[in-house]
Amino acid sequence: MTIRGLEVQFRPEHTEIPARLDSEDDVDAFIDALLSGQHDRSCAVVYSLDRPMMPSGYWDHELSVGVDRVAQVGALTLAVDDGYVSKGQMDRGIGEYxxxxxxxxxxxxxxxxxxxxxxxxxxxxxxxxxxxxxxxxQTEEF
Incomplete structure (x- = not known):
């Protein structure tokens, strides 16, 4: 199976032209960029080019990735069919990214x-x- 990659948006210029991730090294560079980026860019949306688009022209899914550079933690949500969120072992309250x-x-x-x-x-x-x-x-409650 040939993997077509991921599109990500986390910088203003990505709203016009999303960044592209084609390898695991690209994923590392993306996470590093989130960790070292500006405080108002600690979250990204990710789309798989291997998943279908809906008839409306929108993706059938959305992976949100948030990172906290100080605590060295992050959280994920995945909207596909239902909404899912990563399940951690700690509870610092609502994670804001x-x-x-x-x-x-x-x-x-x-x-x-x-x-x-x-x-x-x-x-x-x-x-x-x-x-x-x-x-x-876990199922996303909100």
């Missing part, structure tokens, strides 16, 4: 170590946009 100046809240208990965030995004890439199984998921 910023996507292009807009706050994106992740429900309490969704933060996981940054290494697991990396692993999940890599799995999303190599599986062609399937739900990453390297982390636990």
């Amino acid at each position: 910023t996507l292009l100046g807009h706050v994106r809240e992740f429900m309490p208990g969704s933060e996981i170590p940054i290494d697991l965030v990396r692993e999940a995004v890599k799995e999303f890439l190599v599986s062609g946009g399937q739900i990453p199984m390297c982390i636990e998921w």
